[in-house]
Amino acid sequence: MAFASQLPESRQDNSGAPLLPAGVLRTFLLVAFVFLLWGIPNNLNDVLIRQFMKSFELNRFQAGLVQFAFYLGYFLLALPAGMLMRRKGYKAGFLTGLCLFAAGCLSFPFAANSGQYSYFLAALFVIAMGLSFLETAANPFMVQLGPTATSERRLNIAQTCNSLGSILGVVAGNLFIFSGVELTPQQRAAMQAAGTYAEYLHKETLRIAAPYVVLGIFALVWAVLIAINKFPAFITQREHTAEVAGKPSELLREKHFLFSLLAQFMYVGAQVGSWSYVIQYAHDYVHAAERTAGWMLTGTLIAFALGRVLSSYLMRSILPSRLMAIYAGCNIALLITAIFVPGWAGLAAVLATSFFMSLMFPTIFSLGLKDLGPNTNVAASLLVMMIVGGAVMPPIMGLLAEHLHSTALSYLVPLAGYVVVLAFALFMTRYHRHREALSTFEV
Numbered sequence: 001m002a003f004a005s006q007l008p009e010s011r012q013d014n015s016g017a018p019l020l021p022a023g024v025l026r027t028f029l030l031v032a033f034v035f036l037l038w039g040i041p042n043n044l045n046d047v048l049i050r051q052f053m054k055s056f057e058l059n060r061f062q063a064g065l066v067q068f069a070f071y072l073g074y075f076l077l078a079l080p081a082g083m084l085m086r087r088k089g090y091k092a093g094f095l096t097g098l099c100l101f102a103a104g105c106l107s108f109p110f111a112a113n114s115g116q117y118s119y120f121l122a123a124l125f126v127i128a129m130g131l132s133f134l135e136t137a138a139n140p141f142m143v144q145l146g147p148t149a150t151s152e153r154r155l156n157i158a159q160t161c162n163s164l165g166s167i168l169g170v171v172a173g174n175l176f177i178f179s180g181v182e183l184t185p186q187q188r189a190a191m192q193a194a195g196t197y198a199e200y201l202h203k204e205t206l207r208i209a210a211p212y213v214v215l216g217i218f219a220l221v222w223a224v225l226i227a228i229n230k231f232p233a234f235i236t237q238r239e240h241t242a243e244v245a246g247k248p249s250e251l252l253r254e255k256h257f258l259f260s261l262l263a264q265f266m267y268v269g270a271q272v273g274s275w276s277y278v279i280q281y282a283h284d285y286v287h288a289a290e291r292t293a294g295w296m297l298t299g300t301l302i303a304f305a306l307g308r309v310l311s312s313y314l315m316r317s318i319l320p321s322r323l324m325a326i327y328a329g330c331n332i333a334l335l336i337t338a339i340f341v342p343g344w345a346g347l348a349a350v351l352a353t354s355f356f357m358s359l360m361f362p363t364i365f366s367l368g369l370k371d372l373g374p375n376t377n378v379a380a381s382l383l384v385m386m387i388v389g390g391a392v393m394p395p396i397m398g399l400l401a402e403h404l405h406s407t408a409l410s411y412l413v414p415l416a417g418y419v420v421v422l423a424f425a426l427f428m429t430r431y432h433r434h435r436e437a438l439s440t441f442e443v
Helices: 025-055 065-088 088-104 106-112 116-145 148-177 185-194 197-206 208-228 234-243 248-253 255-278 278-285 288-312 320-340 343-359 360-368 373-404 413-431
Strands: none
Touching: 025 065, 025 088, 025 106, 025 116, 025 148, 025 197, 025 255, 025 278, 025 288, 065 088, 065 116, 065 255, 088 106, 088 116, 088 208, 106 197, 106 208, 116 148, 116 360, 116 373, 148 208, 148 288, 148 360, 185 197, 185 413, 197 248, 197 320, 248 255, 248 373, 255 343, 255 360, 255 373, 255 413, 278 288, 278 343, 288 320, 288 343, 320 343, 320 360, 320 413, 360 373, 360 413, 373 413
């Protein structure tokens, strides 16, 4: 992968701890591709929302149910995923997740041929079930794949792959899902009179299936590669320790972990909501065509990926929580601009938020898991459950946009999310003053 050159196993940051211990680079890259793989459907959803509004003639709230079904699957399966891995280990989580992911993707041709919106929502729910297992496994796996001192950087680098997947998802949607055909009211009326409008809508629906079939095949291939790979011995030992010594009730006493749950819920809701309505924002305020707006979304995802690369580098010298506080403050300022100055300036501000949100998910995740010992797996599953923020906030944004007749004002919802992230970042900066970020295990 392009960033593999960043990962020499002896590299150290200013804490003196290596980024990766010896002998685990192959495992790191194998799991890093899983991050890329689940990034694709996450951002195909942003294209699906616009496509479903066309092919099923939905309003913004109804189309927002795409994200509700998707992130509800995350919420419901994250805790069972954590419990499975506590008993059976990370590999069981990866394999279960990849198989569910493939099953949901490969059901898309059936949903497309049926012409039923509810079938698509069901398929997306199954995909999300699989991704819930993958995220519950992959994020703590990366945190524990080396010294504690470099966990934030390690997870941010892995999440860069997720950003690449996000870009691929939007590019695939632009090329293979969006047809570029946008009917005027007069053209629509003429097709309805000629009896060809229903056929046109069905063809638009069928365009959705092919990218998901390809994605499902990749998931099955990667499940085989994960199955035959041997994980490092120290990961196996940690899995055993978690099964024997873990006491999830102890998490209730960890204030930083409890705060991280709220921060992750609000952040994911802010991220998903911002991206879900950026195409609509561009359409409303600068009258961009759907494909043009789709390429704008691709550009903002590239900014997101670049933000992760830069933040991974900056974390070598800047405390991760302090860097996140700076980024959250920038996004608050940008969304105030987007809300109150709609138009090209507001659109540029919405697109720019992706750069600064880039480090938030992995950094919140890593900070929330600090000092949790054998309870790390269960804590990770609870943090993944907070992805349900992505199910809750986009429909709220849709209702707000419908009620206030303003997509711009709906961005008050993600604005609130970044305020919470800022508060958490400041809290964790104080937390770091009372602990030393050192490796907690022999490697």
